[in-house]
Amino acid sequence: MTFKRVTLLIVALAVIVSTAWAQAKPDFSGTWKLSATTPPNYPGSAGWGVPSPTLVVKQTPMEVTIQAGQYGPNPMSVVYKLDGSDNIWEAPSMTQSGTSATVKWRTKARWDGNKLILFTWNTALNQMRDVMTISNGALTIQRGTEQPGPSTNALLTYTKGS
């Protein structure tokens, strides 16, 4: 009986702690509309990292899913696991030479305080790091992209839309 009580207590504590932790983190869920970029009209880098006019974000304690056009010419739904592990998959994608090929993708995410840092790589030599924060109802993304040429940086601001 005592053993059962202790077990129940541990489980309850774990649930409370994890719930509290999850609640402490910002929730990025929602539909977001691009309202501004710095530099103005930031074009991304050769078709990669182009700010998507709309982001649809779904967030659970385990993962964040982003549906957007920022992963190439076509909208994609991309999952970032929040336990720090890699998410790897293959998909037909545009390559640097402008042709389509089966490309390996990899994503990773981690929290830095209230910032959510998302990493995206693919074997077509595209990389992107988004540092996401919410402040006063606005979603800001500090974006860095890497391709064979020079790196690019941009600050993207989104507001809640429908």
Add this chain to the structure above:
Amino acid sequence: MRRRTLSVAAWLTVIAGLIVLGPSASLQQRNDANSVKGGVGDITGEYQIPDPNWPQWAHPYAKPGYIWGSQGGVFAESPDRVYLANRGELKLPDKVPPNFPGNWGFFNQMAATQPIANMVNCLVVVDRDGKLIEAWNQWDKLFEWGRGPHQVYISPYDPERYVWVVDDMRHVIYRFTHDGKQLVQTLGVLDEFGENDDLTHFRRPTMIDWLPDGTFFVADGYGNTRVVKFDKTGKALLKWGSRGTGPGQFNTPHGIAVGGSPPRVFVSDRGNRRIQVFDTNGKFLEEWPGIAPHSMLMSADEHVWAVDSLTDRIVKFDLSGHVEFSFGQFGTRPGYTWAPHQITADSDGNLYLSEVFGGRTQKYRPKPNADPTKLVWGRSLMPAGNARTN
């Protein structure tokens, strides 16, 4: 009317000349290509036309239907130990023309990393004939999510002959034992980049060079547009430079060479089409405009050899910035280059150029009776008695 008559006569003369002299003129052209002369327009300078089948390791490529791709780097430790840094193998088209010479540049598709490069055989060591000595396939996985090794070096002042490999896309620099069996140090953080003032992270580093006491300098690079100075243990000491076009600012500092007395740091500011010169603490001294080198080399005779991304010329500067000699031209035939990315030379006077777009590394042997002042002489390496192996 008179003008038209002369023009027709001139054309008839040219056509007749081509018919009569065609074969010998063609032969003359081939002879010229094999005995190029010095000076402007020179293709191979004081070197012979390279053997297109060097290295034997890659001709033919071991995996049928594939070919080695972009060649980021080459470093000649000796004539019989040459490190090749390959940015992955590429699948050949289903139909390959019979005259295919064996390098990706033939297909005229620019970067030899497309559409997808498989990161295998990224680091190999070959002998003077290009026969494989070592393949460091145990480290291929390091390059899987980047674009492969950017360049490869051994410090000329390191008796233990550690091998350094820069990986720009994954923001790190690796130091391996001489035999490649052990990775002993990683500078930067894998897959994480930092900002310009962050000394613990790189952002797309490109090249390294050393002072005799082991102090080294990193061009960093595509992202952070700065130079970082390290002590011999790999502790970052200081940085200089930011994005811009002014003195001491950079747009893709891609190559770096250190030398002279007192020592100076020569930085290829590729995007700004110049070389900038600094003291070893980053004080701007001067700039040499008009050249945008992918890479540079401080030679044993204290000259800066630069491989120009604009013209594909190999240029010899004295340390005051005067051009003493140049050769080279864009192309994919043997002896020509397409984006020569690292330059190195061995103690026999052989020159090696890795090409990122041409998709090959060429070995240039000196011509008989070559003028030694027009050959590239790499700095002598410290004796290797203490070379570290695992």
